[in-house]
Amino acid sequence: MKTTVIGVQLLKIPVVEDTRGNLAFIQKDVAPFEFKRVYYLFDVPSSAYRGGHSHIVQQELLIALSGSFEVVVQDSLVKKSFILNKPNVGLLIPTGIWRELQNFSSGAVCLVLASDVFEEADYIRDFDAFLESKK
Numbered sequence: 001m002k003t004t005v006i007g008v009q010l011l012k013i014p015v016v017e018d019t020r021g022n023l024a025f026i027q028k029d030v031a032p033f034e035f036k037r038v039y040y041l042f043d044v045p046s047s048a049y050r051g052g053h054s055h056i057v058q059q060e061l062l063i064a065l066s067g068s069f070e071v072v073v074q075d076s077l078v079k080k081s082f083i084l085n086k087p088n089v090g091l092l093i094p095t096g097i098w099r100e101l102q103n104f105s106s107g108a109v110c111l112v113l114a115s116d117v118f119e120e121a122d123y124i125r126d127f128d129a130f131l132e133s134k135k
Helices: 127-133
Strands: 009-012 037-042 050-055 060-066 069-074 079-084 089-093 098-102 109-114
Touching: 050 127, 060 079, 069 089, 079 089
Parallel strands: none
Antiparallel strands: 009 089, 037 109, 050 098, 060 089, 060 109, 069 079, 069 098
């Protein structure tokens, strides 16, 4: 029985530890893709729901810079949930994976590194259409 969502994985972000405070960095050998867009979600109410889509081509790396939130990912067979709550851990979401973000804590900030610029045609926003695309 399959228990993982294809290609979704947690990635360790390098950290330089210092008594004055830690410094995390992301460069070309950390993310498995070249990122062309960076955006972040903040001031999301705890009852709000973000995401609810899949990408045809784009890949993303999600990082909880502050606070915590849950990311539910799904391919055509398996659904899995990840709690992101550490700024040195990112969740890699490859193409063709449905994602939903929920349960944001107070002060949560979700940083997203995307492999491409925004292009509406790259989004599948209807879950049934997503499932159909997986056939």
